[in-house]
Amino acid sequence: MDIKTLCLGMLSYGDACGYDIKKRFEALFRHFYSAGYGSIYPALAELTAAGLVTCRAVPQDGRPERKVYRITELGRRQFGDALATTQPQHKLRSEFLAMLYFAELMDTARLNDLLDDRLRQLREAEAHIAAIQQAWNDEVPVGARFVAGFGAVLARVAAEYIETHRHMLTNVPESTVADSPATERATPQHELIESRI
Amino acid sequence: MDIKTLCLGMLSYGDACGYDIKKRFEALFRHFYSAGYGSIYPALAELTAAGLVTCRAVPQDGRPERKVYRITELGRRQFGDALATTQPQHKLRSEFLAMLYFAELMDTARLNDLLDDRLRQLREAEAHIAAIQQAWNDEVPVGARFVAGFGAVLARVAAEYIETHRHMLTNVPESTVADSPATERATPQHELIESRI
DNA sequence: ATCCCCATGTAATTTGTTACATGATTGA
DNA sequence: TCAATCATGTAACAAATTACATGGGGAT
Numbered sequence: 001m002d003i004k005t006l007c008l009g010m011l012s013y014g015d016a017c018g019y020d021i022k023k024r025f026e027a028l029f030r031h032f033y034s035a036g037y038g039s040i041y042p043a044l045a046e047l048t049a050a051g052l053v054t055c056r057a058v059p060q061d062g063r064p065e066r067k068v069y070r071i072t073e074l075g076r077r078q079f080g081d082a083l084a085t086t087q088p089q090h091k092l093r094s095e096f097l098a099m100l101y102f103a104e105l106m107d108t109a110r111l112n113d114l115l116d117d118r119l120r121q122l123r124e125a126e127a128h129i130a131a132i133q134q135a136w137n138d139e140v141p142v143g144a145r146f147v148a149g150f151g152a153v154l155a156r157v158a159a160e161y162i163e164t165h166r167h168m169l170t171n172v173p174e175s176t177v178a179d180s181p182a183t184e185r186a187t188p189q190h191e192l193i194e195s196r197i
Numbered sequence: 198m199d200i201k202t203l204c205l206g207m208l209s210y211g212d213a214c215g216y217d218i219k220k221r222f223e224a225l226f227r228h229f230y231s232a233g234y235g236s237i238y239p240a241l242a243e244l245t246a247a248g249l250v251t252c253r254a255v256p257q258d259g260r261p262e263r264k265v266y267r268i269t270e271l272g273r274r275q276f277g278d279a280l281a282t283t284q285p286q287h288k289l290r291s292e293f294l295a296m297l298y299f300a301e302l303m304d305t306a307r308l309n310d311l312l313d314d315r316l317r318q319l320r321e322a323e324a325h326i327a328a329i330q331q332a333w334n335d336e337v338p339v340g341a342r343f344v345a346g347f348g349a350v351l352a353r354v355a356a357e358y359i360e361t362h363r364h365m366l367t368n369v370p371e372s373t374v375a376d377s378p379a380t381e382r383a384t385p386q387h388e389l390i391e392s393r394i
Numbered sequence: 395a396t397c398c399c400c401a402t403g404t405a406a407t408t409t410g411t412t413a414c415a416t417g418a419t420t421g422a
Numbered sequence: 423t424c425a426a427t428c429a430t431g432t433a434a435c436a437a438a439t440t441a442c443a444t445g446g447g448g449a450t
Contacts, residue, residue, distance in 0.1 A: 001292040002409080009299050019429055028298070032291040039410060041431055062418050064429040083303050088292035088311065090318070094229040095198040095285035097347060101225070102206050103340030106280050114285065121287070142365050143300030150294060150358055157354045161347055168339050199437085216401055236438060238403055259446055261401040 001086050003035050004043040008079045011053055011071040018044055018067065027132060028144060031125055031151045044069055052078055103169045111169050115162055122159040126152055198283050200232050201240040205276045208250055208268040215241055215264065224329065225341060228322055228348045241266055249275055300366045308366050312359055319356040323349055 006029075010021050018040050025035045044067075047053045052075030058066040071079070096118055103111060129152045136145075203226075207218050215237050222232045241264075244250045249272030255263040268276070293315055300308060326349045333342075 001295055006295055009295075012299075012302070017429075018431090019427095029295060032289045032294045034288075034290075034410095036411065037429095037431080038412075038433095045431090060429085062428095064417080064431095066429070079299075080302060083296060083299055084307055086292070086296070087314070088296045089290075090293045090315070091231075091290045092229045092288070093231075093290075094287045095283070096287045097229045097344045098198055098203055098206075098226060099280060099283070099285045101338075101340045101344050102209075102276075102280055103343065104338050105209070105277060110281055117284070118287070141298075141301050143298045146300065146362060146365050147294045147298050149362060150355070153354060153358050154351060158347070158351060161350050165343060165346060168343050214401075215403090231438095233439065234401095234403080235405095235440075242403095257401090259400095261403095261445080263401070 001082065001088055002043075003039045004046060005079065005082045005086075006033070006035070007040060007043045008047060008052060008071060008075055008082075011069055012076060012079055015068050015070045017069065028148065031129070031155070032147070047075065051075075100169070108170050111166075115166050115169070119159055119162055122155045122162075125155040126159070129155070198279065198285055199240075200236045201243060202276065202279045202283075203230070203232070204237060204240045205244060205249060205268060205272055205279075208266055209273060209276055212265050212267045214266065218266075225345065228326070228352070229344070244272065248272075297366070305367050308363075312363050312366070316356055316359055319352045319359075322352040323356070326352070 006025075007021055010016065010024050016024065018037065021040055021044075022035065022037060025033065025040075029035075044053065044055075048055050048069070051072060053069045053071050055067050055069050058068055060066060096114065099106075099114065100111075106114075129148050133145075133148055133152075203222075204218055207213065207221050213221065215234065218237055218241075219232065219234060222230065222237075226232075241250065241252075245252050245266070248269060250266045250268050252264050252266050255265055257263060293311070296303075296311065297308075303311075326345050330342075330345055330349075
């Protein structure tokens with residue numbers, strides 16, 4: 001399920017230009033999928049070349065013309081196929097967690113900064129999802145409700161985990177905090193760590 | 198915080214060869230960071246060239262020689278700098294959620310497959326984390342405990358959400374299930390969808 | 395017999411991000 | 423007046439995955 005296919009999916013809910021599609025991505029997909037113009041515009045060009053969408057140019061005064069894309073029957077079929085056969089991936093790449101693994105090597109102030117930053121992001125995500133949910137009416141597709149709920153729950157739980165467990169990282173007895181990196185730590189604990197991982 | 202830096206971090210907990218480092222990644226980082234040999238071996242070569250690690254070849258009988266890497270003082274300092282200054286990202290790319298957004302366009306059997314697959318992955322993640330936690334002793338760094346707990350909680354909550362909300366997607370009245378894609382859906386709902394997103 | 399583990403690497407390919415290039419309109 | 427929004431696209435770059443290439447040892 002690449003960006004090309006997702007653009008097709010977006011267009012199955014209504015005509016749009018590249019700019020619109022980006023906005024749609026940002027509206028609901030933002031928390032689990034991102035796409036920039038550098039991906040979307042080439043994707044639309046390829047979809048057009050493959051006959052999966054059609055493109056009509058709408059001139060505007062004072063602005064560049066809109067290129068409005070519409071999905072074709074072939075495109076609809078192909079998207080249906082993709083939904084029926086693709087096995088979806090779920091990739092997380094969290095430098096945040098990777099860094100916290102090395103919490104010992106950071107001081108308390110730095111750790112607090114990292115945790116507060118992440119908390120802010122999570123709160124913002126919760127607020128954003130809540131805002132779009134409130135603007136919904138009865139006809140919103142179940143899929144949208146499901147993924148929005150999913151995002152909201154995960155963001156809330158992640159924030160709660162940070163709040164209830166941050167003391168593990170920051171309430172460290174003074175002596176344990178690393179301060180003289182060179183002298184004591186140079187050679188001692190090599191080769192004996194496999195058990196800790 | 199790229200793979201190069203993370204290899205450096207891994208080596209700050211003990212000497213290792215590329216193969217070992219990959220195993221370490223898989224042991225605990227697997228749920229939020231992945232790295233293949235194609236990333237790790239070049240990273241180690243670059244770290245060596247930059248003087249951040251040293252490499253000593255250990256011949257073995259019947260196997261290719263191990264190239265055991267050790268972090269240098271410069272490497273340790275540089276890693277400390279990275280921890281102190283890098284602002285970490287947290288990127289999620291979930292084709293799973295993206296596809297479920299279009300749940301209307303899938304049949305119940307397919308949805309059940311997708312949900313069951315994801316549930317299995319999440320249960321497996323929980324089990325894996327529980328296993329490594331049980332093998333731990335008192336000296337495990339707090340960072341490792343924190344990230345393991347984080348992963349365990351998120352996996353559990355995600356699984357719970359799927360179980361308690363899957364009926365939204367699969368208990369659909371017969372009539373609503375899409376069956377004749379071409380005829381009814383060709384043109385009707387174009388241009389009126391902005392409000393639903 | 396066959397598969398997995400050990401152990402190294404390179405090269406091609408795919409994929410996505412960032413920067414560049416342009417420019418009028420609208421609201422603060 | 424300054425930033426943001428609308429609107430398109432290309433080109434360079436960065437990064438990671440995948441495939442290729444090699445090969446003995448040990449377990450089932």
